[in-house]
Amino acid sequence: MSYILLVNTLSTYNRTTPYIARIKERYLLTAPNSTKQTYHIALDLPTDSLPFTVGDSVAILPQNDPNMVDRILSAMHLSGEEPIFDPKTNAPLSLRSYLLTKANLSKANSRLLSLLNQHPLLEDKERLNSALLSHNVLDFLRLHSTSSLSPQEFANSLLPLMPRFYSIASSSKVFPNEIHLTISFLSYTQQGETRYGVASYFLCQQAALESTPIPLYIQPSNGFCLPSPDDSIILIGPGTGVAPFRAFLQERLADQAKGRNWLFFGERHRASDFYYEPFFTDLARKNFLRLDTAFSRDQAEKIYVQHKLQENGASIWDWLQQGAFLYVCGDATQMAKDVDLTLEHIAAKYGSLSLEDARLYLKRLRKEKRYLLDVY
Numbered sequence: 014m015s016y017i018l019l020v021n022t023l024s025t026y027n028r029t030t031p032y033i034a035r036i037k038e039r040y041l042l043t044a045p046n047s048t049k050q051t052y053h054i055a056l057d058l059p060t061d062s063l064p065f066t067v068g069d070s071v072a073i074l075p076q077n078d079p080n081m082v083d084r085i086l087s088a089m090h091l092s093g094e095e096p097i098f099d100p101k102t103n104a105p106l107s108l109r110s111y112l113l114t115k116a117n118l119s120k121a122n123s124r125l126l127s128l129l130n131q132h133p134l135l136e137d138k139e140r141l142n143s144a145l146l147s148h149n150v151l152d153f154l155r156l157h158s159t160s161s162l163s164p165q166e167f168a169n170s171l172l173p174l175m176p177r178f179y180s181i182a183s184s185s186k187v188f189p190n191e192i193h194l195t196i197s198f199l200s201y202t203q204q205g206e207t208r209y210g211v212a213s214y215f216l217c218q219q220a221a222l223e224s225t226p227i228p229l230y231i232q233p234s235n236g237f238c239l240p241s242p243d244d245s246i247i248l249i250g251p252g253t254g255v256a257p258f259r260a261f262l263q264e265r266l267a268d269q270a271k272g273r274n275w276l277f278f279g280e281r282h283r284a285s286d287f288y289y290e291p292f293f294t295d296l297a298r299k300n301f302l303r304l305d306t307a308f309s310r311d312q313a314e315k316i317y318v319q320h321k322l323q324e325n326g327a328s329i330w331d332w333l334q335q336g337a338f339l340y341v342c343g344d345a346t347q348m349a350k351d352v353d354l355t356l357e358h359i360a361a362k363y364g365s366l367s368l369e370d371a372r373l374y375l376k377r378l379r380k381e382k383r384y385l386l387d388v389y
């Protein structure tokens with residue numbers, strides 16, 4: 014009873030009262046010649062005061078790039094020391110603090126444009142949407158006169174900076190005082206400049222090891238968790254989608270789980286992009302894991318995880334018939350749809366079902382919580 018009370022008291026971190034962690038370790042999982050930069054990040058925190066289950070995510074409250082904040086203040090001819098009230102909580106703070114920690118500087122909205130007297134643009138919905146997609150707050154401030162804008166009006170006109178979620182890539186049974194993350198560092202070109210994803214820049218580049226405060230809380234998964242140790246699991250996690258499956262497999266090892274484990278991992282190149290290769294290949298060597306990989310750009314024709322699923326269709330059907338649980342994590346726009354379609358074809362072919370019945374079969378698996386997705 015007292016233990017439950019203690020855990021409940023200690024686990025009440027949330028968006029308004031985050032836990033403050035530090036980065037203990039950070040290294041690239043991709044080789045220097047890779048087309049991507051994906052980082053392993055270990056956060057230093059006592060997991061007994063921040064309880065989680067494998068499959069949960071961490072919500073990070075990122076900070077904007079201080080360089081971007083300086084450029085915005087300079088475009089507005091302000092120092093940043095101007096006192097304002099937080100538009101949401103009414104708490105007093107400086108404009109600089111507000112821009113650093115609370116405002117979305119990547120995306121402007123029509124409120125700012127209206128303060129900048131951009132009425133013709135506001136009246137043309139198509140032009141407005143395209144302008145909002147291709148310009149950040151600084152771009153608009155540079156294009157239009159800001160002289161009539163007070164610091165408070167400016168703060169009120171900005172969208173809020175939202176938390177970013179990252180799948181937990183470690184088990185507290187193996188790393189009791191750490192949470193591991195697998196983060197793809199996002200960069201893109203906008204208005205002729207290289208720009209970075211706010212949270213991935215904050216975590217992968219800006220935050221100093223063991224000193225920069227990282228505000229966070231646990232975002233529980235919606236049922237994306239391990240079944241009983243005797244059940245078999247099929248894990249489909251290309252790219253950073255592999256993160257929760259590293260945690261699943263650490264936990265299954267710690268539990269000495271008897272159920273079978275099968276992982277499908279995919280990326281561009283084996284030589285530069287095989288995240289956590291030693292861990293997964295070692296488990297495969299010990300027959301704890303069946304491992305199939307798809308490196309899309311290592312040969313002339315593109316090979317993705319769904320092709321590996323197709324190749325192994327008969328075995329997948331067999332595992333499913335014996336009660337295995339299916340998990341998919343990673344890209345929602347293309348991968349999850351392609352995987353779903355492939356599973357439908359596998360069910361139709363090896364279960365001798367019509368495509369419609371194969372669809373119903375997958376629907377039933379979902380309802381029984383044996384086909385679980387965590388896609389983004």
Ligand SMILES: Cc1cc2nc3c(=O)[nH]c(=O)nc-3n(C[C@H](O)[C@H](O)[C@H](O)COP(=O)(O)OP(=O)(O)OC[C@H]3O[C@@H](n4cnc5c(N)ncnc54)[C@H](O)[C@@H]3O)c2cc1C
Pocket residue numbers: 070119146147177178179180181195196197198199200201202203209210211212213214253254256387388389
């Ligand atoms: C449950 C869940 C789990 C997740 N787990 C992980 C994980 O384990 N690892 C991981 O790396 N990510 C994960 N994500 C994604 C993560 O939350 C962030 O969305 C991601 O890191 C990008 O955030 P950011 O702040 O770096 O980029 P943001 O600042 O949010 O930038 C992204 C935005 O940049 C803009 N943008 C991108 N490209 C362009 C372009 N070419 N031109 C103009 N604008 C562009 C778009 O508006 C896009 O929405 C997860 C998401 C969810 C919901």
